[in-house]
Amino acid sequence: MKTTNPSRVSEQLARLISTVKEDRNGAPSEYLEDVEDRPVDGFAVAVCTTDGVAVSEGETQQAFALQSVSKALTYAVALQERGMDAVLERVGVEPSGMAFNELSLHSDGRPYNPLINVGAIMTHGLIPGNDEDARLELLLDRYSQLAGTDLTISEDVWDAETARAHQNLGLAHMLAASQMLPDEAHEVVRGYLGQCSVEVTVEQLATMGATLASGGVNPVTGRRVLAEWVCQQVMSVMLSCGMYNASGQWMAEVGIPAKSGVSGALLGAVPGALGIASWSPRLDEQGTSVRGIGVFEALSADWDLHVLRHR
Ligand code: GLN
Secondary structure (H helix, E strand, O other): OOOOOHHHHHHHHHHHHHHHOOOOOOEOOHHHHHOOOOOOOOOEEEEEEOOOOEEEEEOOOOOEEOOOHHHHHHHHHHHHHHOHHHHHOOOOOOOOOOOOOOOOEOOOOOEOOOOOHHHHHHHHHHOOOOOHHHHHHHHHHHHHHHHOOOOOEOHHHHHHHHOOOHHHHHHHHHHHHOOOOOOOHHHHHHHHHHHHOEEEOHHHHHHHHHHHHOOOEOOOOOOEOOOHHHHHHHHHHHHHHOOHHHHHHHHHHOOOOEEEOOOOEEEEEEOOOEEEEEEOOOEOOOOOEHHHHHHHHHHHHHOOOOOOOOO
């Protein structure tokens, strides 16, 4: 960052929001139709440095579901709890080039990566715990440590997702058919949709990004949550696979390890520097927040954040 002066950063974010807010392209995800109080044109942005300085602008008090952003966090927890080899045995690290909910498996039956639905369902199944409740409890605890605040699940979102789970159940049954899933397909999907329904504010999400960016120590609480190698692995996969079938373009144009969710959430982590989070529900064809892309493109350019930039 060119400046660590919080009031200057605040002004920059407010200016950015007022420019990007003009963009009314895209439409919110269908699941929101069942969720009360859906602010389709809400917009908020936050950054949190690896020194623990957080700045946010816009509708910063609005809570929203993590949705697919949770896939990166659960991947981190699975690596931390099970180790690299055990996780790689079940899920790969190759971009699939396909939409988030497609079935794309290696010839040995492993999902291509943990950030598409089939890989995320597999990864959820790797979380230690004998049942849905135990796995979710562990995930909520780790997500809360990453954010530095106690987080909860939105029952409304969870119900809305469960009512439309056919595709995810189909993916889980394919995994179960090849003995890849350690548990009953319905339970794993229900748990996976529970992790998608955990709610955060932009500042909590940016703190999660800052924890990844600082090698696993939450810079606000000072508590170690993840090992450094876990953060490196998670950010690598976020950079190569975080935007589904737009990941190559994202890597070239924005160059920040990131993960999107259909709630309009977008999480980024710039190693050694900061976490970035945005929320705005209008989505493009890949299911990524249109204004979120605008925010990340602008910050990457203005603050020279592309991780492969010549320095
Ligand atoms: N809960 C959604 C699903 O699995 C998450 C999708 C997403 O955010 N892209 O269908």
